[in-house]
Amino acid sequence: MEPESNDQQIKELQRQVKYYRDLSDEVAGQNIRSDSQISLLKRKLTQKENGFTILSALHDSFGQQIFEEDFIVNTLLLINTTLKMDKTVVVWKAPGKNHVFQTRFHMGFEKSEVEKIMPVEIDFFEAEEKIVRPFIKNKMSPPSHIAEELQSKLLIPFFISVPIRMRSEIIAWMITGREKEAWPFYPILDEGDLDTLVSISGFLEAGLSNASLYNSLEKANEELESYNQELEKRVAERTKDLRKKNRELTFEKKRSEDLLLNILPEETAEELKKYGFAKAKLQENATVMFTDFVNFTKFSSSISSEELVAELDHCFRNFDTITTKYRLEKIKTIGDAHMSACGVTGDGGDASDVIRAGLEMRDFVEKYALEKPEHLRPYFKIRVGINTGPVVSGVVGLKKFSFDIWGDTVNTADRIQSGSIAGKVNVSESTYLLTKDLFEFENRGKIAAKNKGEIQMYFVERKVN
Amino acid sequence: MSAKYTSFGVGFSETTNSTLAGVEATKQALSKAGLSPQEAQLCFLFCTSRHDAESFFEGVKSCVGRETQFFGGYSNGSCTNTELGYDGYQVVVGILSKGDYKFDLILKEGIGFHEYEIGKELGQEIQKKDLGRNAQMFLLFDAVNRLEGRFRMNYGTPFIKGMSESITEWPNIIGARMLGDMKFKPTHQWCGREMSKNAAMALLFHGNIQIDSQIMHGCQPASAYHQVTAVKGANILELDNQPALDVVGEILGSDLIERPQELKFFVTLGKNVGDKWKPYSPGDYINRMCVGVDTVGKGLYMAEMDIEPGMEVQLMRRSFEMEYVSIRTKKLIERVKSNNRRIIFGLYINCSGRAAAYSNQTDEDVRYVQSAIDGEFPLLGIYEAGELAMIKDQLQVLDWTGLFCIFSEKITND
Known part of the structure; x- marks a missing residue:
């Protein structure tokens, strides 16, 4: 081989080496650039994916009650760990201060930093205009007053700031960012990150609305519960009142009924209560008794009216007790006379009970007389007259109802009383015939009676042994 | 026992x-x-x-x-x-x-x-x-x-x-x-x-x-080897006799040099202690992450100071199989x-x-x-x-x- 030719060959080989070497470097450059571009794109895609992961996690929170603090703190944690942010803070509108916001929630700050960021107040104003739109502060951003204020007060060098609105009003700002911007580990915050955070703030707004709604519901429930308790308390008090009133009413009703029964026979009282009137009825076998104090007119002039009424009251109270004992109906008193009967309310009655009552009334007065001074004793004697026969019984009139009986049997009973003598129980023929086997009688024969002619009368002596 | x-x-x-x-x-x-x-x-x-x-x-x-x-x-x-x-x-x-x-x-x-x-x-x-x-x-x-x-x-x-x-x-x-x-x-x-x-x-x-x-191990070598030529502590000042920041900036994209604090997160350097031309073996690598950028000295601050002049390093991809x-x-x-x-x-x-x-x-x-x-x-x-x-x-x-x-x-x- 010629030396010149060898040199040429070497030169040629050197050219080849240089060619392949340059080509190799060129391909290397392209490959490394491509790798980096892919890495960058993948990083952006991953960041988007991470954003969706957060949105998905936030979405899962809905459909149940959201608690404001937990929800926000969890969101900040997701932002820091998933979007690889170093620090995130939420500043809340200060009460009573327009446009001024104060730190409320934070994540990723060291203890000493927390002490610094907690008391800060931030005015979201730029060039005398209120800030309402999200904004980025990255390495490339031009200087701005608000960015510098946030950087210095919240200790985040590079950040994205997004408003959180409720009912169209900005109630808070979320500021999240990094301490460093260095590609590829911490790429510059860009519009893609901003979009992600705006979406997250949208979910925060929805979450806060949910929390607020649940709070309102809880408050309403609490109010309702409190109202219910108050109502229940009132109902309990009212019920207690009503029970008391009811007891009083029952008591009053019983008193009223007792009073009514004092005035009227039970059957008549029931009829009157039910229909508002009581029909007069014929009673075939009534036995009517009259008692009358002897020399009452003279007695009444020897003592005061009050004393007289007191004495009459005492005696008539005891008469009433006796008539009740023998199931007689007290009809009424007329002056010093006491009128009672049996068989006037449809229950048949028994004439012997009337006689027994008459005897007991007489015995009572005689015994009572012994308690009186000697000069008054003659006045404490009664005449008793009893007659059996048909009467008409009932209530008449509209006011001051009183049960009464009418008929000849009644008039005759009065006459039998008039025909009696002090300390004696005088009965008519009809009564005698009904009770002759039960008592011993003294036949007095026919005795004249006012407007009645002569009437057969008997004194009751005693019970048959 | x-x-x-x-x-x-x-x-x-x-x-x-x-x-x-x-x-x-x-x-x-x-x-x-x-x-x-x-x-x-x-x-x-x-x-x-x-x-x-x-x-x-x-x-x-x-x-x-x-x-x-x-x-x-x-x-x-x-x-x-x-x-x-x-x-x-x-x-x-x-x-x-x-x-x-x-x-x-x-x-x-x-x-x-x-x-x-x-x-x-x-x-x-x-x-x-x-x-x-x-x-x-x-x-x-x-x-x-x-x-x-x-x-x-x-x-x-x-x-x-x-x-x-x-x-x-x-x-x-x-x-x-x-x-x-x-x-x-x-x-x-x-x-x-x-x-x-x-x-x-x-x-x-x-x-x-x-x-x-x-x-x-989590990183794989992605680039060619580059020699460390100047170091000061954990700061790699030079790679291949050039400012380290310029070298990695050139590889990763010059726009990143304008944003050096972002650039640091892209850089992991690997030191192969095994045979440098053998197939990748995770056990042979020591990886170093860049933790900062020296904009004045145009250097890279590493997580450790064990990278010395003369060593060869590679840019690593942060990637591993599960x-x-x-x-x-x-x-x-x-x-x-x-x-x-x-x-x-x-x-x-x-x-x-x-x-x-x-x-x-x-x-x-x-x-x-x-x-x-x-x-x-x-x-x-x-x-x-x-x-x-x-x-x-x-x-x-x-x-x-x-x-x-x-x-x-x-x-x-x-």
């Missing part, structure tokens, strides 16, 4: 409350290991920088015995057999029972600006133990130097150089350079019973315990088992940059490690800023790499 095998359990939590996160993870770990608090011999613990280090440590300590020793620090993320997460509130706790082994813990503070000195002092302490090459070492050091406020990486090259000058015989080493996030916030470490900062520390096992590891991770994991498991060893637990130290969120990967490589283990033994994983492993008998800081380690004990018939 003990008839009872060593027990290990892992717990994980993402709770934002640091104390509670420590408690949750530790209780899980104890429960899975089947240990009482007092039986916890050694506790591995890691959390992200979002946590309060002191509170987390208190939480963990409250669940174990007074004699339990601790080893761990910040990590950008963590994993177990089923869990995986990074850049959040992840914490991971691993608890090791007593076994047929012994361990020593060595801590050296002050690594910032003094990587070489601290490496040397740590090496001396290790050398004093005189454990020889049979010792198994888990090495951790703080990646973040913020002693002057501004971030500066703690370099592994001078640190390892310092160590190598003190250690006559290297033990088997795996390890990591720790960070708690991708913003390089100051970090914390725990060693023994104390919490520390700005430190390097070593856990030295000896006895019936062994660490086997598999490097999961199947590769799976196959390598399974192979290591089979290899350990075939040596009549029982696996106590697996440790995966992963480069934070390999996480899917930061790379052009669609999957997490950790998922393939988890799947390959298939619950056969406990897995504790951490995302850090550099992996430490032996390549060709030399301890190296690796970038863009996963390091799968298996802690095992010899099966005995006692």
Whole structure:
């Protein structure tokens, strides 16, 4: 081989080496650039994916009650760990201060930093205009007053700031960012990150609305519960009142009924209560008794009216007790006379009970007389007259109802009383015939009676042994 | 030898409350290991920088015995057999029972600006133990130097150089350079019973315990070789006798030269320690990530200062096959088992940059490690800023790499 030719060959080989070497470097450059571009794109895609992961996690929170603090703190944690942010803070509108916001929630700050960021107040104003739109502060951003204020007060060098609105009003700002911007580990915050955070703030707004709604519901429930308790308390008090009133009413009703029964026979009282009137009825076998104090007119002039009424009251109270004992109906008193009967309310009655009552009334007065001074004793004697026969019984009139009986049997009973003598129980023929086997009688024969002619009368002596 | 095998359990939590996160993870770990608090011999613990280090440590300590020793620090993320997460509130706790082994813990503070000195002092302490090459070492050091406020990486090259000058015989080493996030916030470490900062520390096992590891390379050579012609520390000033920035700018696109802070993230340089013309072999490459650009000197600041003039480097593509991770994991498991060893637990130290969120990967490589283990033994994983492993008998800081380690004990018939 010629030396010149060898040199040429070497030169040629050197050219080849240089060619392949340059080509190799060129391909290397392209490959490394491509790798980096892919890495960058993948990083952006991953960041988007991470954003969706957060949105998905936030979405899962809905459909149940959201608690404001937990929800926000969890969101900040997701932002820091998933979007690889170093620090995130939420500043809340200060009460009573327009446009001024104060730190409320934070994540990723060291203890000493927390002490610094907690008391800060931030005015979201730029060039005398209120800030309402999200904004980025990255390495490339031009200087701005608000960015510098946030950087210095919240200790985040590079950040994205997004408003959180409720009912169209900005109630808070979320500021999240990094301490460093260095590609590829911490790429510059860009519009893609901003979009992600705006979406997250949208979910925060929805979450806060949910929390607020649940709070309102809880408050309403609490109010309702409190109202219910108050109502229940009132109902309990009212019920207690009503029970008391009811007891009083029952008591009053019983008193009223007792009073009514004092005035009227039970059957008549029931009829009157039910229909508002009581029909007069014929009673075939009534036995009517009259008692009358002897020399009452003279007695009444020897003592005061009050004393007289007191004495009459005492005696008539005891008469009433006796008539009740023998199931007689007290009809009424007329002056010093006491009128009672049996068989006037449809229950048949028994004439012997009337006689027994008459005897007991007489015995009572005689015994009572012994308690009186000697000069008054003659006045404490009664005449008793009893007659059996048909009467008409009932209530008449509209006011001051009183049960009464009418008929000849009644008039005759009065006459039998008039025909009696002090300390004696005088009965008519009809009564005698009904009770002759039960008592011993003294036949007095026919005795004249006012407007009645002569009437057969008997004194009751005693019970048959 | 003990008839009872060593027990290990892992717990994980993402709770934002640091104390509670420590408690949750530790209780899980104890429960899975089947240990009482007092039986916890050694506790591995890691959390992200979002946590309060002191509170987390208190939480963990409250669940174990007074004699339990601790080893761990910040990590950008963590994993177990089923869990995986990074850049959040992840914490991971691993608890090791007593076994047929012994361990020593060595801590050296002050690594910032003094990587070489601290490496040397740590090496001396290790050398004093005189454990020889049979010792198994888990090495951790703080990646973040913020002693002057501004971030500066703690370099592994001078640190390892310092160590190598003190250690006559290297033990088997795996390890990591720790960070708690991708913003390089100051970090914390725990060693023994104390919490520390700005430190390097070593856990030295000896006895019936062994660490086997598999490097999961993540970069492939993409360009021609370029010779390094001028270097200042970790700053590569020239490639092929031209400003390094111009060379890579020419390759990657001149528009990037106008945005040098973006350019740095495209650049990974590979150093082939094998035959340069042989087909690509992952085990022959040491990768270096560019962490900054020197716009004045037109240089490239690398994550390590182990690139020297005369070396040839290639631009690397950050790319790997997930199947590769799976196959390598399974192979290591089979290899350990075939040596009549029982696996106590697996440790995966992963480069934070390999996480899917930061790379052009669609999957997490950790998922393939988890799947390959298939619950056969406990897995504790951490995302850090550099992996430490032996390549060709030399301890190296690796970038863009996963390091799968298996802690095992010899099966005995006692």
